[in-house]
Amino acid sequence: MDLRDILKILVSLCVICSVLAQTEKKKEDVKIEVLAAGDCSRKSTSGSLMRCHYVGKLTNGKVFEDSYEKGKPVLFLLGAGQVLKGWERGLQDMCVGEKRRLTIPPHLGYGSKENGEIPPKSTLIYEIEVLDIKSEEDLDEVFPRLDINSDGVLDMTEVSTFILYFTKFAPHIT
Numbered sequence: 001m002d003l004r005d006i007l008k009i010l011v012s013l014c015v016i017c018s019v020l021a022q023t024e025k026k027k028e029d030v031k032i033e034v035l036a037a038g039d040c041s042r043k044s045t046s047g048s049l050m051r052c053h054y055v056g057k058l059t060n061g062k063v064f065e066d067s068y069e070k071g072k073p074v075l076f077l078l079g080a081g082q083v084l085k086g087w088e089r090g091l092q093d094m095c096v097g098e099k100r101r102l103t104i105p106p107h108l109g110y111g112s113k114e115n116g117e118i119p120p121k122s123t124l125i126y127e128i129e130v131l132d133i134k135s136e137e138d139l140d141e142v143f144p145r146l147d148i149n150s151d152g153v154l155d156m157t158e159v160s161t162f163i164l165y166f167t168k169f170a171p172h173i174t
């Protein structure tokens with residue numbers, strides 16, 4: 001193998017690498033459509049505790065989840081990996097009362113996994129309405145109160161006591 005051959009190999013490797021890099025870059029992102037504006041005195045960001053109602057559909061219109069029907073909005077911490085990547089990206093900078101339609105490509109949804117009524121590699125369409133956003137300041141007031149024995153650590157008993165308290169005695173909050 002002479003120098004020219006080695007150069008040829010190197011050049012073709014570079015071509016392959018740049019093609020791969022481009023395909024990586026071209027991966028589809030979440031499509032965000034704003035369906036209704038909200039009260040923007042507070043905006044969601046990573047670390048916000050959000051309470052949302054949502055309807056999830058497949059591209060053929062089939063509804064696979066509807067929190068309105070269940071009468072139970074979902075509660076999650078944005079940016080903490082509790083929800084789909086598509087939600088993490090698509091629900092930033094939202095206002096209370098705002099409604100968005102997110103079109104989530106499979107790699108930001110459930111990927112090639114099957115999930116109940118959702119076939120593998122599905123594009124997901126969610127219509128999500130923000131009912132409430134609790135910011136860091138609100139949570140800073142709440143979390144120290146969960147630490148019942150004030151040792152600076154939340155153990156499972158404290159967390160489950162908190163969950164029990166809110167579900168049994170203060171269902172309007174969750």
Ligand SMILES: [Ca+2]
Binds near residue numbers: 150151152153
């Ligand atoms: Ca504790």
